[in-house]
Amino acid sequence: MIRNLNKQECLLILNTNYIAHLAYLFGECPIIIPITYYYNEADDFIICYSACGQKINSMRKHNYVSLSVDEIESVNKWKCVLVEGTFKELKGPDAKYYLHEFAKGVKHIMANKEQKEANFISEFSSKLESEGTPIVFKIDILEVTGKQR
Numbered sequence: 001m002i003r004n005l006n007k008q009e010c011l012l013i014l015n016t017n018y019i020a021h022l023a024y025l026f027g028e029c030p031i032i033i034p035i036t037y038y039y040n041e042a043d044d045f046i047i048c049y050s051a052c053g054q055k056i057n058s059m060r061k062h063n064y065v066s067l068s069v070d071e072i073e074s075v076n077k078w079k080c081v082l083v084e085g086t087f088k089e090l091k092g093p094d095a096k097y098y099l100h101e102f103a104k105g106v107k108h109i110m111a112n113k114e115q116k117e118a119n120f121i122s123e124f125s126s127k128l129e130s131e132g133t134p135i136v137f138k139i140d141i142l143e144v145t146g147k148q149r
Contacts, residue, residue: 005146
């Protein structure tokens, strides 16, 4: 039986995961891609970063986005949360601060959920830096809904 999740249940799923699917518009075409994220519970928004490219340029033009987070055990046992929100690029000290929060948060989730050290995040970040400074952005949450089976 499928049931709706309440807001608290949805936020718990956001708070205990770090992989999602981001949906944005590229021209008139919807695009969905996997992305690493961190839910900043204190400020109630999603933090992400990326190299500059199609995704960032598209979200700068069309700032309404969706983020889908899934916990799937089987076809009959799953939870899915959908965030509808707006993209906002962060700059300067805010970008540095929230990129640090992102790295700390994802490492913490991985340690708790998967019992593994997340040394790769700094290595991944340095790869982005070699292509230029990463673009740090947040998704301001307009609505969050979820379902469970």
